[in-house]
Amino acid sequence: MNKIVTLIISLTLITSNYVNAQTHPCLTLTKKGIKEIKANLGKTPLYDKSFAEVKKVVDAEILKEIDVPIPKELAGGYSHEVHRKNYNTMEKAGLLYQITGDEKYAKYVKNILHKYADLYPTLGLHPAKNSYSRGKLFWQCLNDANWLVSVAQAYDCVYDYLGKSDRARIEKDLFVPFVNFLSIETPQFFNRIHNHSTWGCAGVGMIGLVMNNEDFVKRALYGTMDQTITADQHDNDGGLIKHPGQEKAGFLAQIDGLFSPDGLYSEGAYYHRYGAYPFLIFAASLQNTKPELKIFQYRDSLLIKSVYSLLDQTTSTGEFYPLNDAQKGMSIYNSSLISAVDIAYHFGKRDPSLLTIAALQNEVVLDESGMAVAKNIKNKIPLPNKSIIYKDGIDGKGGAIGILRSKSDLNLVFKSGTHGMGHGHFDQMSYSFYKNGKEVVQDYGMARFVNIEQKAGGVYLPENNTFAKQTIAHNTLVINQKTQYGGDSDEADKYSPKLNYYNFSNPEVQYISSRDSNAYQGVFQNRTLVLVDSKEFKNPFVLDVFNVNSETENTYDLPLYFMGHLMSISTKVTIPNQMQKLGKSDGYQHIWKEGDAKANEGNTNFSWLGDGVFYTYITATTGSDSILLGRSGASDPNFNLRRDPMFIVRKKTTGPTTFASVLEAHGSYSPVTEKAINSYSDISAVEVLVSNKDYTIIKLKTKENKNWLVALANQNEEKQHAIKVEGKDLSWNGPFKLLKF
Amino acid sequence: MNKIVTLIISLTLITSNYVNAQTHPCLTLTKKGIKEIKANLGKTPLYDKSFAEVKKVVDAEILKEIDVPIPKELAGGYSHEVHRKNYNTMEKAGLLYQITGDEKYAKYVKNILHKYADLYPTLGLHPAKNSYSRGKLFWQCLNDANWLVSVAQAYDCVYDYLGKSDRARIEKDLFVPFVNFLSIETPQFFNRIHNHSTWGCAGVGMIGLVMNNEDFVKRALYGTMDQTITADQHDNDGGLIKHPGQEKAGFLAQIDGLFSPDGLYSEGAYYHRYGAYPFLIFAASLQNTKPELKIFQYRDSLLIKSVYSLLDQTTSTGEFYPLNDAQKGMSIYNSSLISAVDIAYHFGKRDPSLLTIAALQNEVVLDESGMAVAKNIKNKIPLPNKSIIYKDGIDGKGGAIGILRSKSDLNLVFKSGTHGMGHGHFDQMSYSFYKNGKEVVQDYGMARFVNIEQKAGGVYLPENNTFAKQTIAHNTLVINQKTQYGGDSDEADKYSPKLNYYNFSNPEVQYISSRDSNAYQGVFQNRTLVLVDSKEFKNPFVLDVFNVNSETENTYDLPLYFMGHLMSISTKVTIPNQMQKLGKSDGYQHIWKEGDAKANEGNTNFSWLGDGVFYTYITATTGSDSILLGRSGASDPNFNLRRDPMFIVRKKTTGPTTFASVLEAHGSYSPVTEKAINSYSDISAVEVLVSNKDYTIIKLKTKENKNWLVALANQNEEKQHAIKVEGKDLSWNGPFKLLKF
Ligand SMILES: [Ca+2]
Ligand SMILES: [Ca+2]
Ligand SMILES: [Ca+2]
Ligand SMILES: [Mg+2]
Ligand SMILES: [Mg+2]
Ligand SMILES: [Mg+2]
Numbered sequence A, B: 001m002n003k004i005v006t007l008i009i010s011l012t013l014i015t016s017n018y019v020n021a022q023t024h025p026c027l028t029l030t031k032k033g034i035k036e037i038k039a040n041l042g043k044t045p046l047y048d049k050s051f052a053e054v055k056k057v058v059d060a061e062i063l064k065e066i067d068v069p070i071p072k073e074l075a076g077g078y079s080h081e082v083h084r085k086n087y088n089t090m091e092k093a094g095l096l097y098q099i100t101g102d103e104k105y106a107k108y109v110k111n112i113l114h115k116y117a118d119l120y121p122t123l124g125l126h127p128a129k130n131s132y133s134r135g136k137l138f139w140q141c142l143n144d145a146n147w148l149v150s151v152a153q154a155y156d157c158v159y160d161y162l163g164k165s166d167r168a169r170i171e172k173d174l175f176v177p178f179v180n181f182l183s184i185e186t187p188q189f190f191n192r193i194h195n196h197s198t199w200g201c202a203g204v205g206m207i208g209l210v211m212n213n214e215d216f217v218k219r220a221l222y223g224t225m226d227q228t229i230t231a232d233q234h235d236n237d238g239g240l241i242k243h244p245g246q247e248k249a250g251f252l253a254q255i256d257g258l259f260s261p262d263g264l265y266s267e268g269a270y271y272h273r274y275g276a277y278p279f280l281i282f283a284a285s286l287q288n289t290k291p292e293l294k295i296f297q298y299r300d301s302l303l304i305k306s307v308y309s310l311l312d313q314t315t316s317t318g319e320f321y322p323l324n325d326a327q328k329g330m331s332i333y334n335s336s337l338i339s340a341v342d343i344a345y346h347f348g349k350r351d352p353s354l355l356t357i358a359a360l361q362n363e364v365v366l367d368e369s370g371m372a373v374a375k376n377i378k379n380k381i382p383l384p385n386k387s388i389i390y391k392d393g394i395d396g397k398g399g400a401i402g403i404l405r406s407k408s409d410l411n412l413v414f415k416s417g418t419h420g421m422g423h424g425h426f427d428q429m430s431y432s433f434y435k436n437g438k439e440v441v442q443d444y445g446m447a448r449f450v451n452i453e454q455k456a457g458g459v460y461l462p463e464n465n466t467f468a469k470q471t472i473a474h475n476t477l478v479i480n481q482k483t484q485y486g487g488d489s490d491e492a493d494k495y496s497p498k499l500n501y502y503n504f505s506n507p508e509v510q511y512i513s514s515r516d517s518n519a520y521q522g523v524f525q526n527r528t529l530v531l532v533d534s535k536e537f538k539n540p541f542v543l544d545v546f547n548v549n550s551e552t553e554n555t556y557d558l559p560l561y562f563m564g565h566l567m568s569i570s571t572k573v574t575i576p577n578q579m580q581k582l583g584k585s586d587g588y589q590h591i592w593k594e595g596d597a598k599a600n601e602g603n604t605n606f607s608w609l610g611d612g613v614f615y616t617y618i619t620a621t622t623g624s625d626s627i628l629l630g631r632s633g634a635s636d637p638n639f640n641l642r643r644d645p646m647f648i649v650r651k652k653t654t655g656p657t658t659f660a661s662v663l664e665a666h667g668s669y670s671p672v673t674e675k676a677i678n679s680y681s682d683i684s685a686v687e688v689l690v691s692n693k694d695y696t697i698i699k700l701k702t703k704e705n706k707n708w709l710v711a712l713a714n715q716n717e718e719k720q721h722a723i724k725v726e727g728k729d730l731s732w733n734g735p736f737k738l739l740k741f
């Protein structure tokens, strides 16, 4: 911590010093950059393609009459969409003016800036009262800040084109009051450690750099130090405005407070993707104007690391794992990722593996970083298909997210990091599982249709809180049908699981283990996940060993959100004549009970077919356990939820209890050849031989009657272990051992 | 009919005459073909690629020890799969011997033929008793016939290689008893007008051609004329063995009895795809051995036409419309379609548009027809995206299937042909609708997982009869919650709707209309579908005008199996606390009632998002109509059904009633850009202005308050019509008019 404080102080000293006049453009475009772009234009296919696409859109747009409507509607509505289109067009027209020298683009920007300068002084707060920080052009300040980030770039590009009096007028009537409104007049928006404020700071800082306004740049870097925010102020998503202990604000405090030292963003990749753009574009602007700040080296090059963390949280097809609030389908093809990849390449270490992503994106931004990528695209080298751990928490001690990958394109994503603030889900120790980029065991994601007006204007739907965030919506243990931390996100933000150990050094057998004793009072949970993709076994599989211990009797539900069509189940399922809900609260009210069954004594098997691959889940059960088959979609008057299936193993017990399960991926089915290949799993039994304070020993039996043991040390993990199992001596080193038995 | 009888007689005369010795190979490969192949091998990339793939598989396979197991299991089981692999390998090894001259292939075929000749005489009927015609090598004769079609080709290829005594032994112990078993000893298999018998005849005929056995070829062409089949004998799928009035049997009678003059196969494209192979491979063999038969010209070149009918029944991505019993996902990429395309090209008119399909398939068969395709592939021309009508019924008078296609890649498939025998669904006058090759309004398809052993051995599931075949599983009217024809398929086979008219001449406004008065006693139904994809409207749409008339009061349910997530509905839906089934029988017992509502007075709107496109359904309703939201999956103890949504408009009324609905396809949504474009429909009202015996007049209103009329003449269709509507005179020619009003 001392180190960070020192760094901030030294940055402060440097920034107070800058007084020299700025040349323009100075943000993401520079005079040097323009020269480089002009020299390569027409000779660099990827840049030329992107340039032609932007030019086509802008050329069509600037022929139309300029419309700067009085703000009225929410997202999706007329005025909202027009203002959004306007700032996009302005930013791009500015770029085109600099690249082509064609004054029609500069003239368009000048004319529309004057229109905004006419309108802005007449505006009060936006009429819609839905936001904790209402904007003026838009219903929320966040969108006003989006506008400013783009328009600062546009203004930068036409700065020299505009006369002094134009600039004076536009700054006085538009930018100065715009900045004051976003920063001083809306402290609850500007001073948070939150992506909203990152947009605010980027906008204020970037226009400050263009205007050479030291005060604006300082506000952006350090916040307004406003003291009026109360401890219980929340935003619309239920996130706290000011977290206990928050002492700083502004851009640098956001870099400190929103990322783990590994570059992980607490709210999850979906929000990271959104926040990445202002972080990187403002940082690039600072680098171009104030290279002495060394912003990209700040906090051990954290901003560059953060791009890698973002890119790592994707499937082999480039889609983000939908941890926390996240709309499925968001991917590396989003425009903010195009910018992130170009900036990380240009301002980072010119890593040729980033070029592989840029080649997939098949688009670059039109500034110097985009040109750098386009010029070097032929040097691309393949991305590694590697497992990775991201330590979470701003000090790196908030647990971790582990992504285990193996050669059969299996991805096992283990969430045991921080809760994720307002956008966090109560999903600690949950996993999701992918094959070939497709979901096999899904995280539900969020209950929201972003920007689709028919769905409550595109905002969060009630079922996001009542279902999608709840523990039962995740592949983790639900105790007594209650959500973790009693569903209190402020409470959940205080804790995270502890990473026990992980080891990805053998790509055929990788494992990770975490524990938690905060999510449920008086209950100790310990989950170890093993990904086996080895010639020693017929099929790759996940072994899931979930130990739980409590002195009181509890009901434990372990759900599995399998994606596909049920093939078989090894126990007799009773189906209902009238279908009931699974419960009354904590998300259970949203699940229809499609069937229930007594579990088998020994093992219960369950198999499905999804995206042309067979999967079999085999779990150790006793005859007093039960099985539930559920489907989301109950208590859903507006049909906001998907109707997705789940399988639940329920144990009612006291003292130490172990859930041990294997999920095998095997074979294939094609509706074209109609061939079912390898449609049966290979592992025939999963048995818990030992499970106590010291050790958990699991036996796996294959169909050819080969026996394997998985030995886990539950404490003194790094030591030498010895234990007698089924009359045989077993000894091993370290926390984990897989061996023939 | 007279013409056909004459043709059969002349064919009979010709075939009785052939006595000359055959050279070998003579079926799909000929001495001339081999020469052509050898001359082009290594210079024809598409052929070479296919050749290399086959060679790789066969080379690996023939290294293994030959296994000819005692028949035991059903499909998917060990002995079944081994025998299946054996005949595939034999066929391909024979080809490779002829092409390469490498004796290892011939030796393999010789050895395995002797093994089969050892085994066959020891066999009784297959132990599994599941089939109406049990086989010897397999559980059903159908698979024995599959074996014979392949092995006849293999034997043909090694005929000259084998010594006389080898041939004598193999023919005596294997082929002669094999043929007698399939034909004389199993008349209920061999003499049907059904794809099973086509396989039987092809196998018997092809081995007959190789052996130069006139008797076998005659049996294949004309059946065994067995008289022992009783009127009530059915197969396992509920199909009649012998239809009333069937007088002929054998291959030619099957060409006469299974296709409409347009080449439409009554059971549907999925079964046609399966049946196409033996039709075409036997025909090609006949053409090569007996060109004087002119088999490809038979019945006005019906076999070639039938390939086009098959190819036409696919989406723009090459998947078959799943009419009748059909597993979804079957496509032009199936091996039987590769063979069909190559044969239709080579033996038909060398149509260069077929080469476009061959290029997509990226594979050819290894005989002369495959080489012809591969040599000419560069001449390919695009497939037309055209609408087409296929008249159904063996006389062309059994209604029709209409496929309406438009420039936005919309496909509207209207089923108003024959029922489809044992594999028919009670789906008369139903439609399904596709955009960009994806289902928008689906036909459920069949309830079966072909060759997946876990699902009842891969056979038809009980829910195929109880749900998938029922009328409520289709987008057509269900009256009093009962299935068409009381669910009696023998009865349904007797009737089909009558095509009123159709017109596809204007690609922007296409229409088709049919009527029926047999599906429900005392009820007259008339459906007109219009596909509009025109600059005159903002969005393309389907107009559905469904007139129904009955003297008694009935409940009419019109379901819409929409594919996607509900966006909005214009009426207040009540959702259940406990979910009930929609009914007790006729498929309704398989539907959960997710919600119900009173319809609006005027119009009820319903919109959804599917595969990135918005759809809005707007239907004329009164306040006494009701709306049901349902989902398949009730009464399904083995989870055999998909959980798919539907929307039902229910009217309870007497006398003439009109359902008038518009289904608009509009806009797009991408989870990557998160932009919802054009997410609202344009047509704001659908009103039935007139609906009587003579005319149905529908008014469409757009959001910009433009009015359109659709005028339909319900009788005297081809005449001049004049009528006063809303005080204005309206006159038009012919059955249909769309005009501004
Ligand atoms: Ca930009
Ligand atoms: Ca996905
Ligand atoms: Ca499809
Ligand atoms: Mg979640
Ligand atoms: Mg969480
Ligand atoms: Mg059907």
Ligand SMILES: [Mg+2]
Pocket: B324, B418, B419, B420, B424, B425, B426, B427, B428
């Ligand atoms: Mg039918």
